[in-house]
Amino acid sequence: MGEVFPYKEIEEKQERTWKATAWTDIELLRKHKTKALCRSVINLLFLSLENRQTIITMMAEQQNHHYHNQVSHLSLKELPCADSKFFDDDGHLKRTGTVWTASAHVITAVIGSGVLSLAWATAQLGWIAGPTVMILFSFITFYTSRLLADCCRSGDSFTGKRNPTYMDAVRSNLGGIQVKICGLVQYANLFGVSIGYTIAASISMMAIKRSNCFHASDDKNPCQISSSPFMIIFGLTEIICAQIPDFHRLWWLSIVAAVMSFTYSTVGVSLGIAQVAENGKIKGSLTGISIGTVSQAQRIWRRFQALGDIAFAYSYSLVLVEIQDTIKSPPSEVKTMKKATVMSIAVTTLVYLLCGCMGYAAFGDLAPGNLLTGFGFYNPYWLLDLANAAIVVHLLGAYQVCCQPIFAFIERAASNAFPDNEFITKEVEIPIPGFKPYKLNLFRLVWRTSFVGVTTTISILLPFFNGVVGLLGALAFWPLTVYFPVSMYIAKEKIPKWSTRWICLQSLSVACLTISIVAAVSSVGGIIIALKSYRPFEVGY
Template sequence: MGENVASNNSSYHHHHHHYNLHQVFDISLDVPPHNPSKCFDDDGRLKRTGNFWTASAHIITAVIGSGVLSLAWAIGQLGWIAGPAAMFLFSFVIYYTSTLLADCYRSGDPVNGKRNYTYMDAVRANLGGFKVKTCGLIQYLNLFGVAIGYTIAASISMMAIKRSNCFHESGRKNPCHISSNPYMIAFGIAEILFSQIPDFDQIWWLSIVAAVMSFTYSTIGLALGIVQVIANGSFQGSLTGISIGVVTETQKIWRSFQALGNIAFAYSYSLILIEIQDTIKSPPSESKTMKKATVFSIAVTTTFYMLCGCAGYAAFGDLAPGNLLTGFGFYNPFWLLDIANAAVVIHLVGAYQVYCQPLFAFIEKWASKTWPDGEFISKEIEIPLPSGYKPYKLNLFRLVWRTAFVIVTTIISMLLPFFNDVVGILGAFGFWPLTVYFPVEMYIAQKKIPKWSTRWLCLQMLCYACLVVSVAAAAGSIAGVVQDLKVYKPFKTTY
């Protein structure tokens, strides 16, 4: 299993980046080590050409995704003091563990040590064995969860377009109640079609489209928030967040925890850090460039998040909607909201595939290893396409398994269509193991930090503190699901 995880992992991208050239041009030439020619590196892979700016661009576009939509709500639960403070703390922890992770890119010697091309390779090189399997399992579960989260987010954006046009036509007299299910099914059908395209996550323009879309909707959200604040003539919101009375005391606690999960989700990108680092040329050592790029990108992202989150909270106060663009705080200009929501949908259709392709590849490899002679699994049926195109290779197992996967994620989304709860669970689940635990463990192993030394104790304390935060965020989000299910009846309720 371990091997599979690693090989796929090279197509493991947090949001939508195809950095790994070596996967596209699967190259393994016998180039003697440390005799880099003009086109190849010391290990026979294509020369890396990345630098501080390309790495920063990759990180920024990978981090800024649909997570930004829940930030105003998260600050609304925590208030003007704790909200921004929590965002600063997360950005600091993620910056710190990213520097630890950057040091694990090369095993042994930081300049000439063996390169690890993916997060899993680094885990295998530094920790090995059981931990590699655990790490793989967590990653694949995380991907499965993201597929559900993206289905929910895309469908609420489609509904918002439909509702905003309906409000507009009826002059806001019609409440326009609609069910989310048809939209989820439509999204599912689109994903079933896309999932059959081979190497969909390797299409170069996909990253560019995704980056443009995420900046489009984030900026529109920010602009609308600022305009609303000016229209109100004052900042809404309170120092301590949503007041007890609007919510009960226990709800307030759970929702504050859930807000932490939402913030963690917005920041998570450590999964692809090593892959981005693998695009950087050396000398200077990749980890030096990467650390500079990390400081810069996290500063840019945090500034942007603070602006978006705070503008949204200042505009709506305690009533800040769970998803800034679909909560109907903004009604006009309705065409601008439609553009923003359409951008969310386009972004998520592609991002869903980028997330799911590594999982698809992993299961398919495992199946062909387990049943090497199965006709169903290995047989490729060639379907001729119009002249000029290569024939399409249809594989029945791939057709059935990928379709089944999309159907399952769609059904779960229809049963639990709660954006903030699901985002909170995902944030909590990905944050501790992948952003804190593995980087800290790998760093301790790599640098052979002695047990009970001051450095070791500090790292362990950081690790346990983050574990507590993750557990609290997960508990708060699960409590949120339970709360929402009391009101929502699957397949019956309309919004």
């Protein structure tokens, strides 16, 4: 299964001595955990063990503890086995992420079902401003993501200590109250996004049910459907997916989700092209939606909202550091992350331009908020069902990508606060035929199930929460995507105040702050309108 250490010259007598020393060290763990653990790791590495997990298992059998996190924080630079094939330079079990898995994580986090609303956003801005704004924000996100990638290690960008979370990076480079502000904004936004994904998934599931209802009744039945059962189904599925332990083992779900995002985006673009061919012309105008279709005031507010929607559609900084922490090194994870950023942003921009422009070309000023669930198209209904099913699968993965930082934060805090509590640290092996045993942690099961239950309940109670998610996105875009990356980079590189480079970076920050403010104001307006027609447990669909 794993690699075997090539120490054939070690005699059996020496091996017995090392084993005895290792088990003695494990006994000493009760009194001197850190030092004994270091010695145990060194000794056990020479025992021709088949893989790195065996080390953890042997310790767990003696202490009945989950020492995975403790091992991950050791620095093997101080140990004789610093070049171990089983550990990274920070003592973490060897990371396995590549440019492809990182790209899959990014695409899963970035390309959400919101891509299908870009036709509406383009309609508000027109043929000139719409595509221009998309390209502009792709460059802004690309640039600030590179700055953030450079700040994921303390000190030197390539050899410094790794920071596994966004908060750790801020703590290392800025410190003080900014660490708490970062954590509050990041986790509040991720929590809100998870609720938004639950609502979006239920809308796609309802669209499948409703389109089949229309087809069966020849459009004679209004087909009113409640969203609650679909939210519950999505929540139950997420409870199962949430038991994936961490980001490192989430790669396969991200790849599936990324494929699904391309699937429904391709369907949306194809239907747009077909509609343009049927119309015989390209709809839309250079300056966007015309006065008459909406009032002057509505036109202004819609443009602000469209600007915010496009800006937030590119943002993935809130999980970038956690994604980078999954990447193996060497080659440098900074270089790998930058390659993944280039690939992901390029693909994302292409998809956004195609979906936004083709949807606008097909419907003009009447472009719906969602090409697939807004019934901009009705047929072929089976193709729409396929696309909506792809949205649901994609959102299953996107939900996990967004929630993993929250899961890790709470579980790490609980483990540090109660290191001897078996409910928090103990793992129970559950045999799975044909696979490795699944290691069930009871605290993880209860905590993550409760989290999904809360997000699902809020989704049912507040089906208009997408407006709140828009507000959270507006409030989080500037600090997480622009302010912290720019500020950390300035501090890390010691860029002189009022230098040309400093002024350019701060100007970018101020411009994005302005966009966040106007988008937040427009989101508040949308929430107020939604509250006027609010009915608990009901969705007007």
